[in-house]
Structure formats: structure tokens, C-alpha cells
Amino acid sequence: MDTASNDKPKIRPSSRWDKLRRRLGWVTLLALFALAIASSLFLRYGSLPAGAAMQSTQILDDEGHAIASIQGGVNRQIVKLSDISPWLVKATLAVEDRRFYEHSGVDLRGLARAAWVDMRHMSKQQGASTLTQQLARNLYLSQERTWTRKLKEAWYAARLEQTYSKEEILELYLNQIYYGHGAYGAEAASRLYYGKHAKDLTIAESALLAGIPKGPRYYSPHLHPSDARARQRKVLQAMRETGQLTQWQASIAARKPLNVRPLPEEEDRTAPYFADYVKKIAIDQLGMDERLMNEGGLTIRTTLNARMQKMAEAAVKKGLQGGNAELQTALIAIDPRNGYIKAMVGGRSYRRNQFNRVFAHTRQPGSSFKPIMYASALEQHAVTPATRYRSEPTLFYFDHDRQIYRPSNYNNRYFNEEIGLRQAIASSDNIYAVNTIMQVGPEAVIAMARKLGITASLKAVPSLALGTFPVSPFEMASAFSVFANEGRKSDPIAITSIQDSNGKVLYEAHVREEQVLSPALSYVTTKLLESVFDRGGTAHRVANMLKRPVAGKTGTTDSDAWFVGYTPELTTAVWIGYDRGRSITSSEAHRAAPIFAQFTESALEGKPPRIFPMPEGVVSVYIDPATNLLASPDCPNPVLETFLSGTEPTEMSARLDSSSGEHKDSGGKSRSLWSKLRKWWGV
Structure with a gap:
């Protein structure tokens, strides 16, 4: 057999594809070489862009008028690096960029680690910015989290390192960085928080300041002192790890008390509590960057009505006249038809105290919570307006008769006879209320509260009927708005839109409405709540102040006084009390209803009275x-x-x-x- 042909070696002929691959390889190498040369030339000779000009953010009311301006860059004093405490420099480097003197603008090891994490999780959240990169971002770029921005940031950082010395970059950074409460740069921050020059900062003071730029709101010693202290300890630990401090120095600094100055008083402005709330919503819920808020020239359109706000502030001022100077208040008004917040007063004086009591979850609503319980009972047919219970001291057994509840009426006043639901609501009879919750069950009441938008912690016990669990004025106003809006729930809205400095819409609100109660149930509840203003009702003293159909409910505890009420177009919650929960007097308890009545009538002045429409069912x-x-x-x-x-x-x-x-x-x-x-x- 001839096998010669099988013994010849196999030779693979050269193909055109092999030649093409070789040529592409050379082209790729040449392209990369050209890119490297271009990059080197750009870094060496390319000029940096001009730093972004800071612009104030405007907050507008529902008619487009400015109610507040968030000023960026107004509190800044440029100083030389030699006029900044070495301790602040060391603290900043320890916590922000330990390898500052070793890299050329970009920490390649950190960047590789961050890129690996980003690719694994398909995110853009991993940070690896050097101090120089942070400076480049603050000077030339936005705060958006994209890989494109990160590449530009690294490019500019490298160019900064070629243009300036390390000391010059440190000086630029420490004069540029934001320290919260409008303070930009170390000198402004030092004066704001300590009342001294930056060159005089101690170790402890420097560590606190160095920790703030990571999150100016969250590490503010004014807003979150415990978080600021924890952050300070982390900075001191970083300084010890980098050899800037001994263990003894770090321990002494961590224990040293800090005399942080109170924030300076601001000029009177429209709706300051509301403006703070808008800023918080924009940052915490809508994801706006804080630096962009402070200096990005945004336009924030809101739901606030400036005239109603003025009426609210006037009603609060009049309602508190002649009382104890420490007596506090809160008022929140919502349009129930769309959830728009129309007015907000968070306290007696914004200058003296910036805490917004509209959102305080520490106050018991008392009897103002009863309509929620009665709505649940009416829905379940556990009671009707014809149901009668005897108003007299009564013992209630619950938890399978293992516990006893002994409620009492205000000032121990009882009818000592059977009364109906309307009379019970008008007089705020507690015995009737507890009889009702024993019939419907506290779990059903909690379910009703959740449907109405109340998220506060509630327990399934008989005392729930009397409002013994804290709920904020904000949630109470939102819940009552459902009754006012024929059973439809609209989430409260403060911001309608946000635009950047170029007019691009960054956010736009949309009303979200849900039918959570039947219109019939809302109407019956409303008709019962109108009796509060009748003769013998707990709010009959202010009935002559109201010239339109109004429903509502008073609420009084040892330390809180409430009135939550509504018309078809406006729901308002008013709270009166002391910040530290001290007892209120009878005369102080009677201040909430007049504030509600005066505000409601003045806010709706010029608008014809509207009745609550009767639905089917x-x-x-x-x-x-x-x-x-x-x-x-x-x-x-x-x-x-x-x-x-x-x-x-x-x-x-x-x-x-x-x-x-x-x-x-x-x-x-x-x-x-x-x-x-x-x-x-x-x-």
C-alpha cells in the first residue's frame, strides 16, 4: 500500500485573515502610542478649564415668588496654608488622602480597587478620590456619579499636580471645601464653629472639622452632635494610624469638650421651617447633591402659598400672645385635593430654635385621634351614629380578661346616662370611645391609621382609642385630608419641580391619589365631626369665628393640645405644648382651636364657602x-x-x-x- 502521501508533513498555508490580524495589531499599537503621546502633550501643555462659578439656589412659592435663597460661597475667607493649623492639615490628609505626597493626583491602587468593585456590582458608587481629585471635582465638575465624570476628574487631577505644588493644592483644597451651614474653607468654618482663626485650631477642633466635609449635614455638630463626635474619633484614630498622633494625644483629644458656638441668627425670612424642609427633601429623598443645592443655581418650585403662610404665622403669633414664652406650637396646612403643603410653622421662633415640630413624633394626639378610630368602627358597622353607651366610670377587661383598663373623662365629667356617637364626639367622651374600640378591636383601628398614611408606632391596646401613642402633626393633617377629600389619599407634596441653572428639569412631582375609604364613610365621619362646633362641643367657643362648613376634632393630654380640622379645600393641624413635655394649663390647652379658626378663615378669605358633597351610599x-x-x-x-x-x-x-x-x-x-x-x- 502506498503511504507516501500520509508521511508528508502538514503545512498550513498562510491566509489573508492572518495578514489582516497582524496589520490590525500594528494599527492598534500605533493608535495607543499616538493616544499616549497626545495625553502626555495635553497634560503638559493643555490648560485647565475655568472653575465653575457658584450660584445661589432659589426656592419659589406656588406663584413663582422667591421665599428663600440658598447662598453658595457667601461665607468664605481665603487664607494662606501657613495661616491654617498644621493639625487641620494633618487631620485632613489622614482621613481623606493618606498617600497624598506619594501619588501624582490619582491613587492608581485605590482607583483599580474602586473600578473592580464598580464592575463587579455594575455600580458607580465606589469612591477612590484623592484629595486632588476632590479639588478637581469641586472646581470643574458636577457631583454626578458616572464613569465619564470620574475619568475627567482623574485627568484634571493629574493636570493640577503638574501645574501646582503639593502645598498649593492643599491650600486650594482647604479654602474650597464645604464645611456645612454655608461655610466654605477652613477659615470660615473655624470662625463659624469656634469663633477663632483657622491657625489657632487645636487637635480636637481640627479633627472635628476634618470629619465634616464627608457629609456636611450628617456630621454637623449642630444637627447631629453625636454623629459629629463619632466622626471626630474616627479622624483621631486615622491620625494615630498614620503616626501624626500618639495614643495618649488621641485619647486626650477625644475626651476634650468642644465649645461649638451656636449658629448666628438669620434675618427674618418667609417660611424658614418650610425652606429647611424643602432642602431636606431635595437632598434626602430626591437625591440632590448638597453642594449642588448650595451653589448650583437651582430653581426649586414649591407648593407653599405665601399669603397663607403669612396668615399662619399671624394666627400663631396672636394665639400665643400673653402666654408663657416657652410655650411652643406647630401648624401644617395641606390642600386635601392634591396633597400640596400650603403653609408650615415649625415653632414659635426660628431664630431661637430651628427644630421643626411639625414632624415631631413625640407628642400624643389625645382625642384628636378618635375620628380615625370611629371611622374604623363605622366601616366595620361596629357602631353607627345611633349606637348608645352609658357615660360613667367604667372598668374594661382585655387580653383575655387578664388586664384591666380604667379610663376617665376630662375633669371626671360624665353624663351618667346613655349617649350617642354624635354627643360622644362633640363632648369628647372617653368612655364611649373605649367602648367602641372594644367592639371594633384595636387591630382594625391600626389598620385604618395605616390606610390614612400614619406610620407612627401604634400598639393594639384599648388606650389607643384615646390617642396615647405619639403621632406627628404632619401625619395627623395628612390623615384628616382623606376625610376632606371624599376618601381619596394624596401623598403630601412640598416640591413641584427642580430645574438646574440652564433650565433643565431635574425633577417634577406628580400627584398620586388613591381611594382608601369610601366617599360615604368619609362623609358620615365628616358630618359627625361638624358637631364639635355645636353648642356643648369642645370647640364651640370658636364657632362664631368660622363662616363656612368645617369639621374637626380637639385633643388634649397633660402636655399637649391639638386641633385638627378641615374644609373641602384645606386641612390644618395645630399643636400646642412645651418641648420638654411639661404640663400645660387649661388656658394653654384652649389656644389650639382659636389658632385653627383664625388661620382657616383668613387663609380662605374671599373664597365662597363650600359644602361637603353628599355621595351615594x-x-x-x-x-x-x-x-x-x-x-x-x-x-x-x-x-x-x-x-x-x-x-x-x-x-x-x-x-x-x-x-x-x-x-x-x-x-x-x-x-x-x-x-x-x-x-x-x-x-
Whole structure:
């Protein structure tokens, strides 16, 4: 067999594809070489861009008028590096860039580590910025988290390192960086927080300041002192690890008390609490960068109505006149139709205290919480406006009869007879309220509160009916807005849009509405809450101040006074009390309702009164107030009462004729009580 052909070596012929690959390889090498030369030339001879000019951010009301200006760069004093404490320089390098003197603008090891983490998690969150990169970002770039921005940042940082010495870069950085509360640079921050020059800062003071730029809001010694102290200890630890401090020096500095100066008083401005809230929402919820907020020239359009805000501040001022100077207040007004916040007063004086009590989750709402409980009971048909309970001292057993609850009425006043739901709401009877929650169950009440938007911690116990668990004025106003808006819940909105300095829309709000209650249930609840202003009601003193249909509820505890009420177009919650929870007097407790009444009427001045529209699923019948049954023709004082369809009474009331001692039925025919008893027993 001829095998010669099998013994010849196999030779793979050269292909055009091999030649093409070789050529592409050379082209790639040449391109990379050209790119390297171009990059080197640009870094050596290319000029840096001009630093971004800082612009103030404007906060506008619902008509486009400025109500606040967030000024960027107004508090800055440029100083030389020699006029900054060496301790602040060392603290800053220890916590921000330990290899500052070793790299050329970019820490390649840190950058590689950050890039690896970003690629693994497909994110752009891992930081590896050197101090020079931070300076480049502050001078030339935005705060957006993109790989493109990071590349530009590294490029500019390298160019800065070629243009300036390390000491010059440090000087630029320490004069540029933001330290919170409008202070830019070490000198302005030192004067703001300590009232001294930056060159005089101690180790402890320097460590605190060096920790702030990481998060000026979160590490502010004014807003979050404990977090600021923790951050200071971390900086001191970094200084010890880098050999800048001994263990003894770090321990002494960590224990040393800091005399941080109070923030300077600001000029009076429109809605300062609201402006702070807007800034917080923009940063914490909408993700706006704080530096962009302070110096990016944004335009923030809000829901606030400047005229209503002025009316709110006037009502609060008048309502607190003649009282204790430490007595505090909060007012929040919301348009229930869309959730727009129209007015906000967070305290008696913004100058003296910037804490916004509208969002305080430490105050018990008292009886102002009862409408939420009654709405739950009405929805479950556990009670109706015809349900009667006896108003007298009562013991309630719960938790399978293992616990006893003994509620009492305000000033121990009881009717000592059976009363109906309307009378119980008007007089704020606690015994009726606890009887109701025992019928419907506290779990159902909590479920109702959640539907209305209340997120505060609530426990399933009988005292829940009396508002013993803290809820903020903000949440109370939001919850009552559902009743005002025919059962529709709209999330509260403060910001309608945000635009950058070029007019580009960065954020736009959209009203989110959800039907959480039936219109019929909301209407019946509202009609019952109107009785608070009737004669004998807890708010009857302010009834003559109101010229339009209004519903609401008072609430009083030992340390808190509330009024939460609404019209079809405005819901308002008012709180009165002391910051430290000290007891309020009877006269102080009566200040909340007048503030509500004055604000509501003045805010809606010029607008015609609007009634609450009656929806389907509701019936109104005349009842006998003595029995809460259908009123008979001879009933002397019939009352028109509103019910959910199917829950109205069907039995006619029979009244005892006081002159004859006889019982009269609905047809007007009389029979003696003895005759009725004989017939009943079949005698």
C-alpha cells in the first residue's frame, strides 16, 4: 500500500485573515502610542478649564415668588496654608488622602480597587478620590456619579499636580471645601464653629472639622452632635494610624469638650421651617447633591402659598400672645385635593430654635385621634351614629380578661346616662370611645391609621382609642385630608419641580391619589365631626369665628393640645405644648382651636364657602335624640342624622308622656305601661 502521501508533513498555508490580524495589531499599537503621546502633550501643555462659578439656589412659592435663597460661597475667607493649623492639615490628609505626597493626583491602587468593585456590582458608587481629585471635582465638575465624570476628574487631577505644588493644592483644597451651614474653607468654618482663626485650631477642633466635609449635614455638630463626635474619633484614630498622633494625644483629644458656638441668627425670612424642609427633601429623598443645592443655581418650585403662610404665622403669633414664652406650637396646612403643603410653622421662633415640630413624633394626639378610630368602627358597622353607651366610670377587661383598663373623662365629667356617637364626639367622651374600640378591636383601628398614611408606632391596646401613642402633626393633617377629600389619599407634596441653572428639569412631582375609604364613610365621619362646633362641643367657643362648613376634632393630654380640622379645600393641624413635655394649663390647652379658626378663615378669605358633597351610599333620617331611634310624629326635638346606607335605625321611637305616665307609640295612640307588660307576659 502506498503511504507516501500520509508521511508528508502538514503545512498550513498562510491566509489573508492572518495578514489582516497582524496589520490590525500594528494599527492598534500605533493608535495607543499616538493616544499616549497626545495625553502626555495635553497634560503638559493643555490648560485647565475655568472653575465653575457658584450660584445661589432659589426656592419659589406656588406663584413663582422667591421665599428663600440658598447662598453658595457667601461665607468664605481665603487664607494662606501657613495661616491654617498644621493639625487641620494633618487631620485632613489622614482621613481623606493618606498617600497624598506619594501619588501624582490619582491613587492608581485605590482607583483599580474602586473600578473592580464598580464592575463587579455594575455600580458607580465606589469612591477612590484623592484629595486632588476632590479639588478637581469641586472646581470643574458636577457631583454626578458616572464613569465619564470620574475619568475627567482623574485627568484634571493629574493636570493640577503638574501645574501646582503639593502645598498649593492643599491650600486650594482647604479654602474650597464645604464645611456645612454655608461655610466654605477652613477659615470660615473655624470662625463659624469656634469663633477663632483657622491657625489657632487645636487637635480636637481640627479633627472635628476634618470629619465634616464627608457629609456636611450628617456630621454637623449642630444637627447631629453625636454623629459629629463619632466622626471626630474616627479622624483621631486615622491620625494615630498614620503616626501624626500618639495614643495618649488621641485619647486626650477625644475626651476634650468642644465649645461649638451656636449658629448666628438669620434675618427674618418667609417660611424658614418650610425652606429647611424643602432642602431636606431635595437632598434626602430626591437625591440632590448638597453642594449642588448650595451653589448650583437651582430653581426649586414649591407648593407653599405665601399669603397663607403669612396668615399662619399671624394666627400663631396672636394665639400665643400673653402666654408663657416657652410655650411652643406647630401648624401644617395641606390642600386635601392634591396633597400640596400650603403653609408650615415649625415653632414659635426660628431664630431661637430651628427644630421643626411639625414632624415631631413625640407628642400624643389625645382625642384628636378618635375620628380615625370611629371611622374604623363605622366601616366595620361596629357602631353607627345611633349606637348608645352609658357615660360613667367604667372598668374594661382585655387580653383575655387578664388586664384591666380604667379610663376617665376630662375633669371626671360624665353624663351618667346613655349617649350617642354624635354627643360622644362633640363632648369628647372617653368612655364611649373605649367602648367602641372594644367592639371594633384595636387591630382594625391600626389598620385604618395605616390606610390614612400614619406610620407612627401604634400598639393594639384599648388606650389607643384615646390617642396615647405619639403621632406627628404632619401625619395627623395628612390623615384628616382623606376625610376632606371624599376618601381619596394624596401623598403630601412640598416640591413641584427642580430645574438646574440652564433650565433643565431635574425633577417634577406628580400627584398620586388613591381611594382608601369610601366617599360615604368619609362623609358620615365628616358630618359627625361638624358637631364639635355645636353648642356643648369642645370647640364651640370658636364657632362664631368660622363662616363656612368645617369639621374637626380637639385633643388634649397633660402636655399637649391639638386641633385638627378641615374644609373641602384645606386641612390644618395645630399643636400646642412645651418641648420638654411639661404640663400645660387649661388656658394653654384652649389656644389650639382659636389658632385653627383664625388661620382657616383668613387663609380662605374671599373664597365662597363650600359644602361637603353628599355621595351615594348615605341616608339621612330624623331620629329622636333621647333614644336615637327613628323620630315619631310627636317627637319634640327630632334631629337629622346621617348614616351609611343599611345602618340607619328602622324602629320607631316611643316616648313616655310625662303628664299621664303613659307610653305613646308612633301612631299617637296611648297605652298604659301596665297594659303593655300584661300583653308581653300573656296575662
